[in-house]
Amino acid sequence: MKYVTFGPTGLTVSQFCLGAWHVPGTGAKDRFGIEEVDKEAFAKVVKRAYDLGINFIDGANRYHGRMSTADLDHVGNTERILGQILKGYDRESLVIATKVRGPMAPWPNGQGLSRKHIMWQIRESLRRLEVDYVDLYQIHWEDPVTPKLETLRTLNNLIDRGFVRYIGESNHSAADAVEFMERARALDLEGFVSMQEPYNLLERQKEFETIPVAKKCGMAVMAYVPLAQGVLTGKYLGVTEKGSRATYEPGMAGQYLNTDVSSAVNTLKGIAGEKGCTIAQLALSWMIHKQEQLGITIVPILGITKLSHLEDNVGALDVKLSGDEMARLEEVAATAKMGKQSY
Numbered sequence: 624m625k626y627v628t629f630g631p632t633g634l635t636v637s638q639f640c641l642g643a644w645h646v647p648g649t650g651a652k653d654r655f656g657i658e659e660v661d662k663e664a665f666a667k668v669v670k671r672a673y674d675l676g677i678n679f680i681d682g683a684n685r686y687h688g689r690m691s692t693a694d695l696d697h698v699g700n701t702e703r704i705l706g707q708i709l710k711g712y713d714r715e716s717l718v719i720a721t722k723v724r725g726p727m728a729p730w731p732n733g734q735g736l737s738r739k740h741i742m743w744q745i746r747e748s749l750r751r752l753e754v755d756y757v758d759l760y761q762i763h764w765e766d767p768v769t770p771k772l773e774t775l776r777t778l779n780n781l782i783d784r785g786f787v788r789y790i791g792e793s794n795h796s797a798a799d800a801v802e803f804m805e806r807a808r809a810l811d812l813e814g815f816v817s818m819q820e821p822y823n824l825l826e827r828q829k830e831f832e833t834i835p836v837a838k839k840c841g842m843a844v845m846a847y848v849p850l851a852q853g854v855l856t857g858k859y860l861g862v863t864e865k866g867s868r869a870t871y872e873p874g875m876a877g878q879y880l881n882t883d884v885s886s887a888v889n890t891l892k893g894i895a896g897e898k899g900c901t902i903a904q905l906a907l908s909w910m911i912h913k914q915e916q917l918g919i920t921i922v923p924i925l926g927i928t929k930l931s932h933l934e935d936n937v938g939a940l941d942v943k944l945s946g947d948e949m950a951r952l953e954e955v956a957a958t959a960k961m962g963k964q965s966y
């Protein structure tokens with residue numbers, strides 16, 4: 624495994640983070656008709672990732688494990704299962720990230736970035752994860768109501784009280800990210816050490832929006848959907864596999880499943896063939912090389928539902944790309960026109 628320093632911190636994290644949004648499913652449905660998480664298979668994924676040197680895990684209070692947008696009957700599920708799994712590991716060998724913001728209860732203050740909601744949810748996340756602290760506590764998306772200073776002071780309080788080691792943000796506009804960071808600096812508060820953004824070879828708009836803020840402020844970028852939810856593996860070029868994400872997340876088709884994207888991915892398949900690697904490895908290697916070009920830390924968050932995918936993706940560390948090859952990949956990917964964002 625390759626390790627990187629996490630943005631402006633002294634924290635060392637693996638080049639890949641293991642995501643907990645979609646994890647292995649059993650195929651069986653719960654009483655609400657939602658597929659159940661396969662706890663044993665998920666535990667095997669965590670174990671293999673750990674054995675491969677991945678020390679960084681990303682979750683969120685809302686995640687269920689088999690739903691893109693979990694409803695109130697299913698929130699908290701992934702954290703609870705992770706808590707059971709992680710009991711078997713030395714806590715200090717792990718860097719655990721989670722998030723707060725989304726709806727967790729139907730009542731007023733059941734969501735948001737207010738002091739009341741955050742103070743409630745950190746306790747709940749620690750209880751579900753069965754840990755004393757989380758390493759990275761991220762605000763999942765913006766809360767237009769709560770004053771930024773209230774959120775920032777609350778998060779700093781969690782650091783002071785030892786519940787949280789570092790704080791990060793996700794899905795905020797560049798202007799909001801800058802405002803948070805300027806307020807933190809002006810008041811000598813801890814600012815965000817990372818931003819979590821959708822970023823992959825096909826979806827590069829963040830390079831022109833928020834990534835410049837990350838660079839200016841020295842934040843690490845945690846790249847979510849690094850394989851465009853599986854599209855950048857070539858798995859949707861042929862017959863769609865039973866149980867794959869596009870079969871239960873209808874929004875994916877409108878975003879990625881069109882002839883432009885297929886044609887670009889098909890060309891990437893040819894390039895991968897020339898390099899002797901898989902399309903997934905090519906796309907992840909591009910991102911690892913991109914962090915050097917952009918001069919920032921980028922940690923792709925891998926969504927793993929099968930052990931073989933994990934082995935495949937980590938192999939990206941052995942794929943070397945020249946500047947010309949990087950440019951060629953970007954040229955091919957730029958021909959893929961996508962629909963509305965589905966996550």
Ligand SMILES: NC(=O)c1ccc[n+]([C@@H]2O[C@H](COP(=O)([O-])OP(=O)(O)OC[C@H]3O[C@@H](n4cnc5c(N)ncnc54)[C@H](OP(=O)(O)O)[C@@H]3O)[C@@H](O)[C@H]2O)c1
Nearest residue numbers: 642643644847848849850851852853856867868926928932
């Ligand atoms: N901050 C946010 O708002 C936000 C939003 C979304 C995600 N995230 C984070 O980002 C993480 C990753 O997101 P993601 O799961 O969408 O990532 P992704 O890597 O783009 O997609 C993962 C999916 O791609 C397929 N896949 C992965 N490797 C493969 C391989 N080698 N061969 C064939 N198929 C492969 C699998 O699909 P199948 O399951 O269909 O086989 C897998 O579920 C999440 O777990 C979460 O931690 C954060």
